[in-house]
Amino acid sequence: NIAIGKPAKQSSTQHDYNAAYAVDGNRGTNHLVDKCTHTDDGDTNPWWRMDLQAVYSITSVRILNRGIDQYGDVSYRLRDVTVTVGLTESDVNTPCGFFAGPGTASQLVVIDCPTLPRGRFVQISQITEPLTLCEVDVFGVPV
Numbered sequence: 001n002i003a004i005g006k007p008a009k010q011s012s013t014q015h016d017y018n019a020a021y022a023v024d025g026n027r028g029t030n031h032l033v034d035k036c037t038h039t040d041d042g043d044t045n046p047w048w049r050m051d052l053q054a055v056y057s058i059t060s061v062r063i064l065n066r067g068i069d070q071y072g073d074v075s076y077r078l079r080d081v082t083v084t085v086g087l088t089e090s091d092v093n094t095p096c097g098f099f100a101g102p103g104t105a106s107q108l109v110v111i112d113c114p115t116l117p118r119g120r121f122v123q124i125s126q127i128t129e130p131l132t133l134c135e136v137d138v139f140g141v142p143v
Contacts, residue, residue, distance in 0.1 A: 014038040014039060023050060084122075
């Protein structure tokens with residue numbers, strides 16, 4: 001996993017559920033206790049992006065979905081997820097893979113990147129729902 005501890009950003013942040021929580025090594029899935037990321041409820045085009053700080057050929061990305069918490073089971077919100085890769089932060093558009101969903105509670109979603117896209121930045125995007133990521137793993141080989 002080349003993602004852990006790397007810098008991350010997201011399109012918006014609900015409360016203090018910031019982008020760094022997806023690469024903090026905490027694999028718990030109760031987003032209130034284990035500190036998962038969460039974009040604002042009104043963010044209809046949410047994204048999360050990380051800087052690998054070097055260029056890699058990306059082989060796969062894994063997303064640990066939120067589990068059941070005091071809000072019940074809203075894991076279905078993880079759907080229509082696109083993973084893209086880029087060499088610069090302003091151009092993270094090379095396709096890696098897609099997850100149609102909907103996700104299930106505490107699901108480990110594996111998105112393989114069959115074309116082995118090269119990039120320094122990895123972005124996870126979806127439409128219409130807030131984006132919550134409990135942990136993101138990125139696998140690749142240095143270029």
